[in-house]
Amino acid sequence: MRVGGQQRPRRRGGRRGALVLAVAAAGLVLLPVVALLVGVVSGGAEPWQRLGVSGVERQTVSTLALLALVVAGTLALGGGLAWLTAAYRFPGRQVVSWLLVLPLAVPGFVLGLVYASLLSYAGPVQSVSRAAFGDDAWFPPVRTMPVAAAVLTLSLYPYVYLLARAAFRSSAATPYGAARTLGLGPVRAALRVVVPLARPSLAAGALLVALETLSDVATVQYFGVDTLSVGIYRVWRGQFDRPAATVLAVLVLLLALSLLAVERWLRRGARYSPRVLSTAPLAPVRLHGGRAWAAAAVCWTVLGIAVVIPVATLVTWSTTTSLRGVDGSFDTAFVTAAANSALLAAQAAAVVVVLAVLLVHAARVDARRRVRAAVQATLSGYAVPGPVLAIGALLVLAAGRDLLDAAGLPGGGTLVTGSVAALVAVYAVRFLALGFTTVEARLASVSPSLTSAALSLGAAPRRVLRSVHLPLARSGVAVAAVLVAVDAMKELPIVLLLRPVGFDTLSVRVWQLAADSRYEMAGLPALAIVLVAMVPVALLFRRELRDAPAAAPAPVESRDGVDDELRLVLAGTGR
Amino acid sequence: MTAAAVVGVTRRFGRTVAVDDVTLEVGDGELLALVGPSGCGKSTLLMLLAGLLEPDAGTVHVDGRQVAGGGHWVPPEQRSVGVVFQDAALFPHLRVEDNVAFGVSRRGGRDERVQQLLELVDLSGYGRRYPHELSGGQQQRVALARALAARPRAVLFDEAFGNLDAGLRASVRDHTVAALREEGAAGVFVTHDQAEALAVGDRVAVMNGGRLEHVGVPEHAFHAPASRFVATFLGEADFLPGTQAGRQVRTEVGVLPAVVDDDAADDAVDVMLRPHEVTFVADGRGGAVVSAREFRGASYLYTLRLASGATVRSLQPHTVEHAVGTEVRVEVQAGHPVRSFARPA
Numbered sequence: 001m002r003v004g005g006q007q008r009p010r011r012r013g014g015r016r017g018a019l020v021l022a023v024a025a026a027g028l029v030l031l032p033v034v035a036l037l038v039g040v041v042s043g044g045a046e047p048w049q050r051l052g053v054s055g056v057e058r059q060t061v062s063t064l065a066l067l068a069l070v071v072a073g074t075l076a077l078g079g080g081l082a083w084l085t086a087a088y089r090f091p092g093r094q095v096v097s098w099l100l101v102l103p104l105a106v107p108g109f110v111l112g113l114v115y116a117s118l119l120s121y122a123g124p125v126q127s128v129s130r131a132a133f134g135d136d137a138w139f140p141p142v143r144t145m146p147v148a149a150a151v152l153t154l155s156l157y158p159y160v161y162l163l164a165r166a167a168f169r170s171s172a173a174t175p176y177g178a179a180r181t182l183g184l185g186p187v188r189a190a191l192r193v194v195v196p197l198a199r200p201s202l203a204a205g206a207l208l209v210a211l212e213t214l215s216d217v218a219t220v221q222y223f224g225v226d227t228l229s230v231g232i233y234r235v236w237r238g239q240f241d242r243p244a245a246t247v248l249a250v251l252v253l254l255l256a257l258s259l260l261a262v263e264r265w266l267r268r269g270a271r272y273s274p275r276v277l278s279t280a281p282l283a284p285v286r287l288h289g290g291r292a293w294a295a296a297a298v299c300w301t302v303l304g305i306a307v308v309i310p311v312a313t314l315v316t317w318s319t320t321t322s323l324r325g326v327d328g329s330f331d332t333a334f335v336t337a338a339a340n341s342a343l344l345a346a347q348a349a350a351v352v353v354v355l356a357v358l359l360v361h362a363a364r365v366d367a368r369r370r371v372r373a374a375v376q377a378t379l380s381g382y383a384v385p386g387p388v389l390a391i392g393a394l395l396v397l398a399a400g401r402d403l404l405d406a407a408g409l410p411g412g413g414t415l416v417t418g419s420v421a422a423l424v425a426v427y428a429v430r431f432l433a434l435g436f437t438t439v440e441a442r443l444a445s446v447s448p449s450l451t452s453a454a455l456s457l458g459a460a461p462r463r464v465l466r467s468v469h470l471p472l473a474r475s476g477v478a479v480a481a482v483l484v485a486v487d488a489m490k491e492l493p494i495v496l497l498l499r500p501v502g503f504d505t506l507s508v509r510v511w512q513l514a515a516d517s518r519y520e521m522a523g524l525p526a527l528a529i530v531l532v533a534m535v536p537v538a539l540l541f542r543r544e545l546r547d548a549p550a551a552a553p554a555p556v557e558s559r560d561g562v563d564d565e566l567r568l569v570l571a572g573t574g575r
Numbered sequence: 576m577t578a579a580a581v582v583g584v585t586r587r588f589g590r591t592v593a594v595d596d597v598t599l600e601v602g603d604g605e606l607l608a609l610v611g612p613s614g615c616g617k618s619t620l621l622m623l624l625a626g627l628l629e630p631d632a633g634t635v636h637v638d639g640r641q642v643a644g645g646g647h648w649v650p651p652e653q654r655s656v657g658v659v660f661q662d663a664a665l666f667p668h669l670r671v672e673d674n675v676a677f678g679v680s681r682r683g684g685r686d687e688r689v690q691q692l693l694e695l696v697d698l699s700g701y702g703r704r705y706p707h708e709l710s711g712g713q714q715q716r717v718a719l720a721r722a723l724a725a726r727p728r729a730v731l732f733d734e735a736f737g738n739l740d741a742g743l744r745a746s747v748r749d750h751t752v753a754a755l756r757e758e759g760a761a762g763v764f765v766t767h768d769q770a771e772a773l774a775v776g777d778r779v780a781v782m783n784g785g786r787l788e789h790v791g792v793p794e795h796a797f798h799a800p801a802s803r804f805v806a807t808f809l810g811e812a813d814f815l816p817g818t819q820a821g822r823q824v825r826t827e828v829g830v831l832p833a834v835v836d837d838d839a840a841d842d843a844v845d846v847m848l849r850p851h852e853v854t855f856v857a858d859g860r861g862g863a864v865v866s867a868r869e870f871r872g873a874s875y876l877y878t879l880r881l882a883s884g885a886t887v888r889s890l891q892p893h894t895v896e897h898a899v900g901t902e903v904r905v906e907v908q909a910g911h912p913v914r915s916f917a918r919p920a
Contacts, residue, residue, distance in 0.1 A: 366650075369629065449664035449733075452627045453718075455651040456658045457678030457725050467677075471668050 018362035018461065022374035025355060029381045029429050032392025036253060039246040039395045047243035051235070056228075060251065063227040066149055066220065067210055067255075073153035074209045078160025079202060081299065083190060086168040087176075089284045090292040096299040097165070098541055101158050103306040105533035107490050108155040109218035109511060110526045114310040115151055116142070116222040117519035148223035154306040155219075156212055160205035167201035168194060186285075203266035210259045214252060215385040217493045218511050228252050229493065232387045236497060242394065249391035256385050311530060317523025333509065334524055341505040344420065344495070345488040348427035349481045355428065356435035356480055360443060361469050364451045365461040375436075382433035386493035393426045393498065418500035426498060427488050434487060435480045442476020443469065482535055489532050576603045577636070578729045578761035579624055579656065584633030584644070586619055593619040595785035596633070601729060606755065606762045608776030608793075610769055612808065616785040617765045621731045624763070625658050626651035638728045657722030657730040657760075661737050663714040665706035671717050672702035678725030692720040695754050712743045719751055729761040736771070748775060769809045773797060781805045799834050799914045806847050806914065813853075813887045814845035817915065824915050827881050828853075828905045832912040844915040850876060850890035852909040861902035868899055879905055 048056070085097035103111075119125050119142045126139055175197060179189035195202070217233045220226075228248050236245040287295055363375040381389070404410075450472075454464045470477075492507040499508060506525040513522035580600035586593050594616040601607045609617045622628040623635060626642065626649065634644030637656055642649035657678075665674050672689050679685045693699050696716035706714055715735060722730045732751070736744045752775060755762045764775050772779050773793040781789040781796065781804075789801035800806040803814070817826035819842045824833040826846060833846060855863065855877070866886065867878040870893075877889045877897070887905065897903065907913070 446667075447660070447662050447664055449658075449660035449662055450666060452622075452625065452651070452658060453660060453664040453721070454666070454677065455627070456625050456654070456656060456727075457721065458652045458655075459677065460652055461650075468666060 018366045019371050019374070021358055022362050022371050022378065025359060025432070026374040026377035028425075029378050029432065031396050032389055032426075032429065033253065033384060035395035035399065036246060036250050036388065036392045039243070040250045043243040043246055047241070047247045050241065051231075051244050051247060056231075056248070056251070059226055059228045059231045059248075062145065062225055063214070063229075063252075063255065066145060066152075066225060066227060067213055067259075069146065069149035070152045070156065070213045071206050071210055073149060074157040074160045075202060075206055077153060077302070078157035078162075078205060079164045079195075079198075081157070081302065082161050082164035082168055083194070084295055084298065086165055087186070087190070087284055088295060089286040090295040092296055092299075093284075096296065096303070099303055099307075100161055100299060101537055101540060102303065102534075103155055104158045105530055105537050106155055106307060106310055107492075107507075107529065107533065108152050108212075108216055109222075109492055109507070109514070110314075110530060111155045111306065111310055112148070112151045112219035112222045113510060113514045113519060113522055113526060114313050115147070116514065118309075118313065119147070120517075120519075143222075143224035145223070145225050148220050148225045151219055151223070152213055152216065154302070156209045159208040159212075160202065163201040163205040164198055167198040200267040203263045207259060207263040211256060211383065211385060214256055214259075215387060215493050217387060217496060218514070222514060228255070229385065229387045232391060233493075233497065236391065236394075242391075242398070245391050246395065249388045252385055253388045256383055256388070260383050311527075314523045314527040314530065317520040318527050320520065333504065337504045337506050337509045337525060338528060340503060341489050341507070344423060344427070344505060345485040347420075347424045348431060348488040349485040351424060351428045352431050352435035352484045353439075353477055353481045355432060356439045357465075357470070357473070357477060359432075359436055360439045360473070361461070361465045363440075364443070364448065364469070365455060365464055379433040379436060381429045381431075384430075386430065386491065387497060389426060389430055390494045390497035393422065393429075397422055418498050418503070420500065420503065423495060423498055426494055427491065430491070430494060431484045431487055435484050438480035438483055439473055439476045442473045442479070446472050479539060482539070486532055486536055490529060576639070577601065578603050578605070578638065579763075580636045581620065581623060581630075582634045582636070582644075584620070584623055584630045584635065586616075586623060586628060586631050592785050594623065594630075597782075597785075597787050598633075599780055599787060599790065601761045601763055603728075604756070604759050604761055606752065606764070606775060606777045608772035608779045609763055609765045609782065610767065610772035610779060610808075611782035613767055615782040617767075617782045618733055620782070621658070621733050621763065621765050624729075625656050625731055626654045627658075655725075655727050655729075657725060657727035659715070659718045659722050659730060659732045659735040661734040663706070663711075663718040665714055665717055665721070667706055669706075670702065671698070671704050671706065671709070674706065674717055675702075675721045675724050677721060688724055692724045695723070695757060696720045696750060712739055712747050715739065715747050716750060719754060723754060723758050723760060726758075727760055729763060730755065732762065732764045732766075734765055734767070737766070737768075744771075773809065779809075781808060783808070798911055800847070803847075803916055806916075811850050811888060812847050813850075814916070815848055815881075815885055815887060816883075816918070817844055817846050818842045819844045819915060822912070824913070827883055827885065828887070828907055831907055831909070833915045834912045835915050843918040845918055847914045847916065848887055848907060848909075850888040852907055852913070853879070853887050853889040853905060854891070854908055855879060855889055855903040855905045857897055857901050857903045859902060861904045863903050863905045865897050865899050865901045865903060868897070879903060881905065 081100055085093055085100065117123055129137055129139055175193045176189055179193040180186070184192065215229060216227075217229045221230055221233075228251055232245050232248045232252065235241050235248060286292075359375050359378060363372055366372075384392070450468060451464060454468045455461075459467070489505075490507065492511060495505055495508055496511065499505070504512070506529050509525045510522045510529065513519070513525075577600045580598075582598050584597050585595055597616075597620060599607075599620075609620065611617045619628065623630050623643070624637075626635075629648070630643055632644070634647075635642050637649075637654050640649070641647050642654055665671075666677065669677070672693070675689045675692055676685055679688050689702070690699070693702055696719055698713060698716055698720070701709065701713065701717075706717070709717065715738075718735070719730070735751075736748055739747055748771070751762075764772070766772055766775075773796075776793055778791060779789070779793050779796045780787060781800075783802075783804050789796050789805040796805065797809050800809060806812045815826050815828065817824040817831070819833070819835060822832060822835065824831050824835075824844055824846050831846060833844075835844070862882045863879045865877055866880040869876040869878075872893070874893055875891050875895065877891060878886055879889055880886050889905075
């Protein structure tokens with residue numbers, strides 16, 4: 001028997017490539033986290049003293065309170081709307097059930113900007129109130145945590161809504177019917193059967209919401225809420241105190257990891273997912289008369305507050321003031337910011353898509369556990385909140401500068417003062433999971449046995465990539481590029497913390513103008529972001545249309561529309 | 576000469592041991608049926624052979640070359656092992672002829688080879704079609720042609736006929752066996768259908784709970800199974816208590832020549848009786864009673880309660896009609912020594 005060990009090295013190269021690539025990508029993703037942990041340990045107690053225990057305590061408490069409010073709010077609003085549109089028929093249900101996803105296109109820092117302005121002392125609401133009730137009339141304070149939580153709830157509930165709706169539609173029909181025949185009324189049947197069945201999806205949605213809330217540094221500041229992430233921003237951008245920022249970043253990271261653990265625990269029953277048990281969609285019950293109109297009114301009210309009013313306000317501001325600078329001349333700052341945003345987004349998308357395709361490919365062709373584990377590790381970037389990632393990256397860059405200086409090489413300084421290249425790298429880490437899941441979702445509708453077949457027919461990995469994976473994943477690659485570019489346009493905390501001096505993007509400009517209370521000026525950049533962010537929502541709509549029963553199934557398409565939608569939602573949100 | 580082999584192979588998924596210390600080889604040109612209930616690890620074993628999974632322990636050999644284990648790893652594309660999947664796994668964006676040509680080197684005679692294979696699976700005119708324009712049975716035959724075109728030492732079939740309906744299934748299977756014989760490639764058929772396993776394999780390997788319980792020619796596996804599990808998995812079987820004496824077992828229905836269980840600690844054994852080996856006569860000198868009757872079209876399956884209360888089943892032609900309650904005398908006509916198992920403690 002010839003014993004192995006004489007494989008031709010030429011062919012082995014492809015496999016070593018897969019491992020090297022996966023391990024390198026995993027290292028890139030984990031490096032900032034490792035740097036943070038090293039930083040917090042080597043920093044000792046001194047940064048804690050600078051921060052002050054009471055301050056950190058206060059920020060932690062308000063972070064937890066905000067998380068609790070927003071998670072509860074989104075579960076109630078998103079879950080409730082999902083059940084309303086899945087279980088009942090009322091006028092306009094079809095249209096409204098799609099439109100309810102639209103708030104995804106209005107990021108919290110834009111929605112917050114609009115309401116901070118509308119509800120301010122000089123804003124229309126208080127003006128009307130004063131005109132009606134006199135100058136001394138009481139008006140509830142606006143710069144408070146409940147208002148911040150309400151704004152975040154309105155902009156984040158679609159995560160819960162989409163996941164819950166997919167769960168209700170795909171799994172609830174038979175168990176719900178069974179519960180009704182066993183004598184439970186609609187509400188009790190929903191609470192005792194549908195909610196427990198949807199628990200994994202609700203937990204997944206709530207986790208997305210919680211991580212976004214944790215990352216937020218802008219919305220909360222409009223309303224005077226002092227969270228840990230706000231603390232990171234202040235300590236770094238205000239005092240350039242890296243050790244103190246590191247301490248806060250580690251606290252936020254620990255919070256994120258605990259949230260992840262809670263979600264895991266809540267999902268523990270997910271493997272009993274009844275998706276296989278039931279294929280019949282839930283048959284919605286028709287509502288009549290007042291109830292039908294009430295149901296429609298609820299949906300339209302949410303849409304009005306979360307989408308129509310903000311967009312209308314932004315349009316008004318844009319047309320009246322935005323293009324004129326302070327002195328009335330054309331606002332070139334907007335054009336520069338838009339160009340910067342586009343540049344950053346395009347570069348991030350390109351890097352992410354190339355990496356994502358290679359990683360998806362590596363995971364599919366290589367059966368070895370090391371490769372799969374490394375690929376899995378690269379996806380963990382999604383669980384690291386933006387500000388945490390930014391500070392971690394900062395530490396890595398500082399270490400890089402020290403290395404360069406020690407070696408006597410130039411260029412170390414630009415590493416820490418910020419550079420577009422560093423921003424692109426951090427965005428790549430942040431959005432790699434988004435790109436990966438999108439490309440993988442496209443390939444997931446292609447049976448894994450296809451890859452196995454190609455390999456067992458003697459095709460080397462490179463050929464499998466060229467002749468099988470790329471042709472079949474092409475549309476997924478395009479969608480991934482779009483989604484990453486859009487998310488990069490919307491991104492604020494990372495660019496806020498890491499941007500080079502004078503490098504403004506659209507989101508940074510919105511934030512700065514809002515912080516200066518120059519709300520109308522922020523209209524145009526904010527509107528630009530909202531319009532760009534509509535693209536993924538439009539993609540989602542297209543998919544819904546395509547998967548509608550009337551549409552003829554294309555030969556290569558996936559068989560399970562609901563699953564597909566879920567994947568796109570997860571992908572579209574970077575998870 | 577062995578075409579492919581696994582030696583002491585183990586593979587875990589988390590805490591589950593999917594394949595547990597399995598050793599098995601397939602000879603050149605041999606057809607081996609790998610059968611077992613779902614979840615028994617048979618598909619995992621196939622993936623280990625093909626190089627689509629890595630073993631946790633043990634070694635894998637193809638054509639005398641070690642391809643996995645002990646620090647060796649030969650990726651699937653260099654193993655010369657073809658796989659035919661349950662879903663056919665045809666490349667949806669390639670025509671039938673391009674699918675078949677996928678594994679054939681560009682040099683010399685690729686088109687001829689493709690035509691030859693398409694003829695072999697009876698699909699000569701279909702080269703220009705796309706996979707979705709074919710029926711399920713045709714897709715399976717293209718998958719077979721594609722696997723064979725690369726001249727593999729062995730072709731693995733992962734429940735490859737499971738998606739086809741019964742009539743089509745037999746014909747595709749016959750096609751497959753003929754094509755494999757023609758090409759001289761070894762074949763490993765994973766299936767959970769014991770009738771298919773007995774019909775297709777030169778040898779049958781029965782797996783249960785990750786372990787190999789029996790390997791042998793189909794007749795042997797059926798008549799002298801290595802374990803009670805194998806006995807009941809491969810066909811209907813009843814176990815009747817008896818006392819072992821040399822090469823014979825004394826039972827309620829007579830003294831039967833037996834293949835004795837080497838593990839039997841004492842004389843108390845159970846003999847395996849299959850319904851077709853049991854007959855009865857209704858001559859009034861019985862001791863047994865017909866307790867149930869199931870109509871099976873061409874035959875009746877009788878359940879007979881013996882004096883001791885034990886039951887055996889008897890398969891009779893539909894012309895042998897007896898009502899439930901009839902007193903009968905049971906006889907065993909096995910035509911071979913019956914298998915006896917040690918009585919579980």
